[in-house]
Amino acid sequence: MLLDFRHLGALRWVLVAIGLLVAGFLLLPVVFIVLLSFGSSRWLIFPPPGWTLKWYEAFFADPGWFAALGASLRVGLAAAVIAVVFGLGAALAMSRGRLRGAWWLHMLLLMPMVLPVVVLAVGIYSLALRAGLNDTFIGFVLSHAIVALPFTVIILVNGLNSFDPSLEDAAVLCGASRWRARLHVTFPSIRLSIITAVIFAFLISWDEIVISIFMAGPNLQTLPVKLWTTLRQDLTPVIAVASTMVLAFSLILLLIAAILTRRGR
Amino acid sequence: MTAWLSIDALSKSFGQSIAVRDVSLEIGRGEFVTFLGPSGSGKSTLLYMIAGLETPSTGDIRLAGDSLLPVAPNLRNIGMVFQRYTLIPHLTVAENIAFPMKMRKWDRQRQKRRLEEMLALVRLEEFADRRPNALSGGQQQRVALARALAYEPEMLLMDEPLAALDQSLKLDLQREIRRIHDSTGATILYVTHDQEEAMRLSDRIAVFHNGTVEQFATPGEIYQKPGSAFVAGFVGHSNLLPAEMFDEAHPAVALAGGDSTGTPGLQPGKGAALFRPEDFTVLRSDTGTAALTAAQTGTITGTITDIVFLGPVVEILVRLASGARILVRQAPDLTADLRPGDQVSLRILRQPWILP
Amino acid sequence: MQTGPDKTRSVQLPGPAPRGWRAALRARLEGATATLAIPALLLVLFFFLLPVALLLARSILEPEAGLGNYAELLQSGAYRTVLLNTFTIASVVTVVTVLIGFPVAWLIAVSNRFWGMALLGLIFISMWTSLLTRSFAWLILLQSNGVINRMLKGLGLISEPLSLVNNMTGVVIGMTYILLPFVIFPLLSTMRAIEPGLLRAAALCGANRWQCFLHVFLPACVPGIAAGALMVFVMSLGYFITPVMLGGSSTMMLAELIVHLVQSLLRWGLGAAAAFILFAITLAAYALQLRLFDPLRSAKGGR
Numbered sequence: 001m002l003l004d005f006r007h008l009g010a011l012r013w014v015l016v017a018i019g020l021l022v023a024g025f026l027l028l029p030v031v032f033i034v035l036l037s038f039g040s041s042r043w044l045i046f047p048p049p050g051w052t053l054k055w056y057e058a059f060f061a062d063p064g065w066f067a068a069l070g071a072s073l074r075v076g077l078a079a080a081v082i083a084v085v086f087g088l089g090a091a092l093a094m095s096r097g098r099l100r101g102a103w104w105l106h107m108l109l110l111m112p113m114v115l116p117v118v119v120l121a122v123g124i125y126s127l128a129l130r131a132g133l134n135d136t137f138i139g140f141v142l143s144h145a146i147v148a149l150p151f152t153v154i155i156l157v158n159g160l161n162s163f164d165p166s167l168e169d170a171a172v173l174c175g176a177s178r179w180r181a182r183l184h185v186t187f188p189s190i191r192l193s194i195i196t197a198v199i200f201a202f203l204i205s206w207d208e209i210v211i212s213i214f215m216a217g218p219n220l221q222t223l224p225v226k227l228w229t230t231l232r233q234d235l236t237p238v239i240a241v242a243s244t245m246v247l248a249f250s251l252i253l254l255l256i257a258a259i260l261t262r263r264g265r
Numbered sequence: 266m267t268a269w270l271s272i273d274a275l276s277k278s279f280g281q282s283i284a285v286r287d288v289s290l291e292i293g294r295g296e297f298v299t300f301l302g303p304s305g306s307g308k309s310t311l312l313y314m315i316a317g318l319e320t321p322s323t324g325d326i327r328l329a330g331d332s333l334l335p336v337a338p339n340l341r342n343i344g345m346v347f348q349r350y351t352l353i354p355h356l357t358v359a360e361n362i363a364f365p366m367k368m369r370k371w372d373r374q375r376q377k378r379r380l381e382e383m384l385a386l387v388r389l390e391e392f393a394d395r396r397p398n399a400l401s402g403g404q405q406q407r408v409a410l411a412r413a414l415a416y417e418p419e420m421l422l423m424d425e426p427l428a429a430l431d432q433s434l435k436l437d438l439q440r441e442i443r444r445i446h447d448s449t450g451a452t453i454l455y456v457t458h459d460q461e462e463a464m465r466l467s468d469r470i471a472v473f474h475n476g477t478v479e480q481f482a483t484p485g486e487i488y489q490k491p492g493s494a495f496v497a498g499f500v501g502h503s504n505l506l507p508a509e510m511f512d513e514a515h516p517a518v519a520l521a522g523g524d525s526t527g528t529p530g531l532q533p534g535k536g537a538a539l540f541r542p543e544d545f546t547v548l549r550s551d552t553g554t555a556a557l558t559a560a561q562t563g564t565i566t567g568t569i570t571d572i573v574f575l576g577p578v579v580e581i582l583v584r585l586a587s588g589a590r591i592l593v594r595q596a597p598d599l600t601a602d603l604r605p606g607d608q609v610s611l612r613i614l615r616q617p618w619i620l621p
Numbered sequence: 622m623q624t625g626p627d628k629t630r631s632v633q634l635p636g637p638a639p640r641g642w643r644a645a646l647r648a649r650l651e652g653a654t655a656t657l658a659i660p661a662l663l664l665v666l667f668f669f670l671l672p673v674a675l676l677l678a679r680s681i682l683e684p685e686a687g688l689g690n691y692a693e694l695l696q697s698g699a700y701r702t703v704l705l706n707t708f709t710i711a712s713v714v715t716v717v718t719v720l721i722g723f724p725v726a727w728l729i730a731v732s733n734r735f736w737g738m739a740l741l742g743l744i745f746i747s748m749w750t751s752l753l754t755r756s757f758a759w760l761i762l763l764q765s766n767g768v769i770n771r772m773l774k775g776l777g778l779i780s781e782p783l784s785l786v787n788n789m790t791g792v793v794i795g796m797t798y799i800l801l802p803f804v805i806f807p808l809l810s811t812m813r814a815i816e817p818g819l820l821r822a823a824a825l826c827g828a829n830r831w832q833c834f835l836h837v838f839l840p841a842c843v844p845g846i847a848a849g850a851l852m853v854f855v856m857s858l859g860y861f862i863t864p865v866m867l868g869g870s871s872t873m874m875l876a877e878l879i880v881h882l883v884q885s886l887l888r889w890g891l892g893a894a895a896a897f898i899l900f901a902i903t904l905a906a907y908a909l910q911l912r913l914f915d916p917l918r919s920a921k922g923g924r
Contacts, residue, residue: 002833002837005731015724015727015728016728018728023743026744026798028758029755029798030747030750030755032768036758082664086660089660089661090661092654093656105662114903115673116876116899116900118899119859119879119896120669120672123672123896126675126676126883142668143668146665146668149665153661164349166351170347171353172339173318173338173341173345173413173422174364174412175340175342175365177337178654185353188355200749207750209752209753214884224751227754231757231866243751243754244754246750246754247751250751251746254745
């Protein structure tokens with residue numbers, strides 16, 4: 001009865017009201033930032049006196065913003081590929097290899113998710129300074145990959161566990177080598193998990209800011225870093241544009257992931 | 266029959282536990298052999314080692330004289346059907362059956378010809394373009410069978426292929442498997458825990474228990490002359506009565522119930538006499554005394570404690586004076602006047618098998 | 622397959638292998654599934670274990686060997702204020718997220734499929750969209766002449782603008798907003814696992830709605846509340862972006878202090894020690910959580 005909407009009595013309207021308020025609370029900043037990016041006020045006044053696209057023009061005209069956008073895309077893609085390929089290897093080893101200590105390996109791989117990002121960021125920064133990795137593409141990619149790895153491992157292990165290993169064995173006995181069997185049978189069967197893992201790994205890199213602040217330099221900075229540094233100097237509507245771009249890209253990818261998951265069911 | 270596949274002192278342990286313990290078997294070409302045993306008895310592990318999906322701890326597997334162990338599973342030329350329908354979900358029925366031929370890079374003409382043969386063999390011609398999930402369990406398992414046979418493997422391994430199917434479908438597919446064995450002449454190794462299935466299908470049965478083979482013999486021998494109490498108990502119902510040879514000159518067995526029965530060809534000593542439920546005729550003690558006295562072989566007397574009607578047969582549970590219980594199966598029309606509590610005589614129709 | 626070399630070696634091969642060592646080698650390589658974990662392990666080794674070890678080393682070696690850095694952190698008034706701030710804010714955020722998250726999870730648990738999915742989708746989206754941009758939005762919204770203040774003034778609720786940002790209020794609002802999903806998800810899964818018969822049975826025993834809530838529903842939700850609260854608390858301890866953007870000079874938290882020490886003051890030893898304190902607290906909290914609920918129990922694979 002407490003878990004049945006119709007039997008909650010007046011309480012249900014209290015719950016609905018809280019739900020609406022929270023939904024508003026969650027939506028408000030996102031909607032606000034998108035509207036702001038189209039507002040004509042230089043001083044981010046809301047509601048804006050008029051609507052304009054000039055901040056978008058300014059965003060794309062500025063080579064700094066554009067370079068940051070490109071860097072974010074490249075780093076995100078590379079980090080996603082590495083996190084998924086490495087994660088897939090680890091997931092195969094843990095769910096298929098009869099590995100003693102698989103539980104410990106799993107815990108170890110999930111650890112970077114648990115650690116506060118600031119600690120990881122400072123640690124990686126300290127290492128990167130010595131190895132000359134900061135302000136380099138490879139440094140960005142690997143440090144983003146380590147943050148994304150736990151997520152890809154979780155998604156791919158789940159995918160592999162819901163896939164019957166005797167299917168792969170059957171393909172091997174049909175004459176396929178272990179790798180051909182994986183390529184022809186296992187990977188196509190878990191392709192949904194693989195695509196989902198790529199999307200979320202990319203999203204993690206795309207939104208990653210704390211490590212990136214340390215990694216960034218004059219050569220290379222991702223969009224969130226550029227946003228962060230600009231934000232601390234000057235509150236211009238171009239920040240709202242950049243924020244809208246970041247949000248829009250994330251929303252599109254989340255939508256794709258949602259559609260794929262739905263279709264997979 | 267000359268040995269074609271020899272399993273030689275094979276063992277497999279996982280950490281502390283031993284799954285297969287020093288098993289040796291010789292299997293002839295074209296034979297249908299069933300590994301029968303309860304779950305965890307090592308029969309599947311042995312099958313997986315023959316397939317190459319598990320590596321033996323010690324011992325050897327030889328096919329036509331050559332060791333199979335160094336050969337990768339995909340090069341062993343063995344077909345296998347699993348308990349779960351292991352069809353590749355994103356391929357059609359035809360593509361699934363053609364998959365092993367594609368892996369072997371057969372030419373297109375040969376693939377096509379063989380595919381048609383296989384579809385005809387398992388009678389699924391009209392389903393060629395369907396996806397596996399559009400098929401019933403029985404149909405999927407027939408596709409798996411066709412896929413495993415498509416490349417003319419030297420051996421077909423089946424790991425409880427019918428365990429997930431319901432009873433009537435099971436009977437159909439058992440008949441189908443028998444037919445396919447007859448028409449292809451393939452050597453088949455079949456794992457099951459269902460003794461009736463083993464009896465129905467096999468040329469020979471290897472009964473597994475705790476990782477070892479208790480007996481390897483034809484179904485008739487397994488049933489009538491089981492090598493151990495475990496085999497006697499696992500295959501069919503067994504009534505075991507303590508027995509003792511009492512006269513070497515006139516071989517007969519003294520049963521603990523106080524009765525005796527002539528049993529030629531026995532070694533002297535103590536043992537257990539095995540009676541199957543159909544080895545008796547039940548007679549009411551107050552009738553047929555004439556027949557009793559005339560009986561050459563022994564009779565045992567007891568009291569009926571329960572009668573269960575099963576359709577073709579009636580099961581009667583009889584308690585002997587010694588306290589032992591005996592299960593007897595009779596045709597229903599012979600038992601119409603029997604009631605629980607009746608005193609009965611069990612006339613022994615067949616010499617009991619004395620377990621070593 | 623998938624056996625270590627120790628097992629393979631014990632196989633007694635009678636005479637030379639008929640298909641040659643090449644085939645044997647290939648078979649072994651193909652079977653070596655466990656080795657596929659090596660790239661991921663190397664990544665974790667070099668970009669996780671090594672950096673953390675390096676931090677630990679620096680915290681006790683720089684500027685001189687010993688526990689001086691830790692002593693300084695725990696004794697200096699300024700640093701103790703930061704630690705206090707961190708724990709205060711994390712505690713307040715935890716309480717607020719649980720208070721808001723509980724009715725929301727409850728609403729999702731009782732609403733029909735469509736509305737449940739809609740609310741969940743909204744929460745999921747806010748979990749996976751940029752924290753930076755959303756914190757930025759709050760910064761603008763909460764300003765003294767921002768939308769919120771003007772709205773409250775327009776409604777006649779206040780006469781003077783409230784100071785909602787660059788102080789603890791701003792940090793708590795921003796972090797509650799960001800961390801709310803992390804308490805709703807575990808709570809929801811706990812509520813969905815509650816046997817509805819349990820509540821019905823309690824009602825049949827004569828309990829009124831309030832008694833039912835207090836004696837049956839709430840206790841059944843405790844594991845979810847505990848998991849969510851612990852998660853939010855631990856995550857808030859290490860937050861950097863939101864407190865920096867929405868907080869003021871008096872609300873500095875541990876993460877900001879670490880970055881400040883390392884990046885601006887170049888006091889690596891002290892910064893590393895602060896990072897390590899944060900790490901240790903986090904690990905202890907997760908160890909506690911693991912003791913209570915093992916998230917990997919269902920994730921273990923194998924034939």
